Amino acid sequence: MNGRAKAPAAGTVLNALATGVGSAFAIDAYTTADVSLDDTGNVRGKIEGVPDADTRLIERCVEVVLESADEGSSADEPSSLGATVRTESDVPMASGLKSSxxxxxxxxxxxxxxxxxxxxREDACRLGVQAAREVGVTATGAFDDASASMLGGVTVxxxxRDELLARDEVSWDVLVWTPPEQAFSADADVSRCQRVAPIADLVADLALDGDYGRAMTVNGFAFCGALGFPTDPLLSALPDVDGVSLSGTGPSFVAVGGRGVLEAVQERWKSLEGTTWLTTTQTDGTRTI
Incomplete structure (x- = not known):
């Protein structure tokens, strides 16, 4: 009774903090989870390489799946299943790349x-979103981020309402810059983000029209202002890239465009403290392995 799956990280097209409508796209960097069921009735979590990490989210994810299975069972008594869950990741935590x-x-x-x-998979995604809300690691419910990671491609x-408005398969090269600091989405100033709601509505319209690059860029300037991040990384990427944005509530920035263009931007971003790396979009979403 063991299971293993891997899920991609994601970058932002539209931050959902302003209006509740959001958009994200899956990228080729992964978190892997191993789950071993047992009869202890308890769920224990471990995050590889981070011994003091908060494991409530992954533990609650196991619990909500077990509870869902109990609800669908014809047995008179709930099961006494427990589990050990272990995750390991290429995705830096609290970086705006949807590691949660x-x-x-x-x-x-x-x-x-x-x-x-x-x-x-869309229903499975909602279970993870439910767990994230219950343990308080998200300010928006993060269905945009979760759906992009679960389904692959770009979603709106x-x-x-936990409603999927659109999904599109895209094939982009992606540049990521991640500063050394962390920013937890649950700590974001929602009231400041709500002040840019009219701009977020514009970004949503652009995304629903498939104009993801411009949507990202407008989102980036709006939410850098709302969340207090510098716009210099955006300006140093423009006008060459197709789109560039603050990812999530930061601190990472993501840009999309031609490989050669992104390599030139990477050279400029390398002067910034932190790490830069090139990757691509991912369209398969989360899969068992």
């Missing part, structure tokens, strides 16, 4: 695999 959504998605699918149970969602 990736961890939740990987854990949910790994648990379903361990149970030998199938579920529509209404996080207030």
């Amino acid at each position: 959504s990736a961890a939740a998605n990987a854990t949910v699918l790994a648990t379903l695999s361990a149970l030998d149970t199938e579920m529509e 969602t209404d996080n207030g």
Whole structure:
């Protein structure tokens, strides 16, 4: 009764903090989850390489899947299943690259695999979002981030209703710059973000029209202002890239465009403290392995 799954990270097209509508795209960097079921009735989590990390999210993801399985069971008594869940990741934590959504998605699918149970991926995604809300690691519900990671490609969602408004498969080269500091999305100043709601509505319209590059760029300037991040990384990438934005609530920035263009921007971003890396979009989403 073991399961294993991997989920991609994601970058931002539209931050959902302003209006509840958000958009994100999956990138080729992963979090892997291993789940081993047992009869202890307890769930224990571990994040590789981070011994003091908060494991409540991945533990709650296992629990909500087990609870969902109990609800669908004809047994008179709830099961006494417990589990050990372990995650390891290429995605830096609290960097704006949806590490929590990736961890939740990987854990949910790994648990379903361990149970030998199938579920529509969109519904499985909602279980991870439920867990994230219950443990307080998200300010928006993060259905945009979670859906991009679970389904692959780029998604546009209404996080207030957990509704998928659009999904598109894209093939982009992606440049990421991640500063050394962390920024936890649950700590973001929502009231300041809500002040840019009219701009967020414009970004949503652009994204729903498939104009993702311009949507990203407008989002980047708006949310750098709302969240207090510098716009210099955006300006140093323009006008060459197709789109550039603050990712999530930061501190990472993401840019999309031609490989040669991104390599030139990478040279400029290398003068900034932190790490820069090139990757691509991912269209397969979360998968058992």
